[in-house]
Amino acid sequence: AQSVTQLGSHVSVSEGALVLLRCNYSSSVPPYLFWYVQYPNQGLQLLLKYTTGATLVKGINGFEAEFKKSETSFHLTKPSAHMSDAAEYFCAVSARLYGNKLVFGAGTILRVKS
Amino acid sequence: DGGITQSPKYLFRKEGQNVTLSCEQNLNHDAMYWYRQDPGQGLRLIYYSQIVNDFQKGDIAEGYSVSREKKESFPLTVTSAQKNPTAFYLCASRTGEAYGYTFGSGTRLTVV
Numbered sequence: 001a002q003s004v005t006q007l008g009s010h011v012s013v014s015e016g017a018l019v020l021l022r023c024n025y026s027s028s029v030p031p032y033l034f035w036y037v038q039y040p041n042q043g044l045q046l047l048l049k050y051t052t053g054a055t056l057v058k059g060i061n062g063f064e065a066e067f068k069k070s071e072t073s074f075h076l077t078k079p080s081a082h083m084s085d086a087a088e089y090f091c092a093v094s095a096r097l098y099g100n101k102l103v104f105g106a107g108t109i110l111r112v113k114s
Numbered sequence: 115d116g117g118i119t120q121s122p123k124y125l126f127r128k129e130g131q132n133v134t135l136s137c138e139q140n141l142n143h144d145a146m147y148w149y150r151q152d153p154g155q156g157l158r159l160i161y162y163s164q165i166v167n168d169f170q171k172g173d174i175a176e177g178y179s180v181s182r183e184k185k186e187s188f189p190l191t192v193t194s195a196q197k198n199p200t201a202f203y204l205c206a207s208r209t210g211e212a213y214g215y216t217f218g219s220g221t222r223l224t225v226v
Contacts, residue, residue, distance in 0.1 A: 009154060034214050043118075043204055043217035044157075090156060099164070100145070100208065101172070102215055104156040 002027045002093045004105035012111040019063075019078040021108050023091030026072065033074040034092040034102065035065055044090065050074065061085070086112045116141045120205050120218035126226050127192070127199065135190045135221045137205035143216070144209060146188040150174060151202040151220075160203075163188055192223065200225050 007022040025031055032051050036044040048059025055067040065076045074091060091105045118139045127133045139146065145164050149157040159172030163182040177196025182188055188207075192199045202222050206215035 004156075036214075036217075041202075041220070041222065043120075043219045044206075044215075045217070046214040049214050099162075099170075101147075101159060101162060102157075102206075104149075104158075106154060106156040 002031065002095060002098060002103045004091050004093050004103055006089075006091050006105035006108050008108055009106065010109045010111065012113060013081045014113045015083055016080050019076070019081045019085065019110065021076040021089050021091075021110065023065075023074045023076065023105060024072055025074060025091070025093045027093055027095055029095045029097045031093045031095050032100075033065075033067060034094070035059065035063070035074075035076050036090045036092065037061075038088045038090065038107075047076070047089075081110075081112045083112050083114065086110055118205055118207055118216055118218035120203075120221050122221060123219070125221055125223045127223060129225060130194045132191055132193050133223065135192070135203055135205075135223070137188045137190065137218060138186055139188075139205075139207045139216075139218075140186060141207055141209070141216060142185070143207035144185070145207060146182070147206045147208070147215065148172075148178075148180065148188070148190045149204045149206065151204060157204065160190065199223055 003026045005024045034049045035047040050067045058064045092102045094102045121136045147162040148160040161180040163169035179191045205218040208215045
């Protein structure tokens with residue numbers, strides 16, 4: 001089975017500060033890992049994904065994440081927060097063995113203070 | 115533009131009624147999914163379909179039903195057996211195993 005744990009249901013940063021959203025996963029097989037963003041009353045938009053290859057992946061809007069197999073982590077970072085980054089962020093895992101179904105974490109709400 | 119269309123955006127249901135949420139995609143994706151979202155719980159899988167005329171239960175299928183008669187369409191029926199249907203429902207589709215899902219904009223269902 002697979003599972004995702006997102007540490008911190010709410011994270012608050014100042015505009016211009018580093019954004020760090022934590023994600024740890026559990027998977028008995030090599031995982032595919034994803035980060036999504038959701039604005040209020042909207043669907044989810046893919047920020048970035050890790051499948052194979054380079055462990056540092058870059059996504060849209062200046063976000064990036066690093067796959068660390070030894071730590072079973074896939075933390076999301078952005079060097080400088082912008083007010084428009086305020087949203088809810090979801091980490092998700094899937095694998096071919098499990099029918100490529102996405103399993104989501106509970107989400108982290110990011111607040112950006114001016 | 116290709117995408118997923120969910121309708122209606124807001125839906126109100128009286129207790130004891132069945133309601134159907136629409137999901138249509140023009141992305142030519144084979145797999146389609148229904149998720150339920152509740153505050154603080156992330157997204158939970160209700161049903162999914164890998165091909166036309168076939169679908170499987172997800173983690174919380176009780177009280178829901180689906181059909182997949184066309185590749186483009188995957189409607190979800192919330193039946194009266196679903197005891198707590200008030201939630202935000204998201205439809206998604208996927209092509210290829212290493213690709214992320216494409217999501218619709220969601221339907222917010224409220225029991226009145």
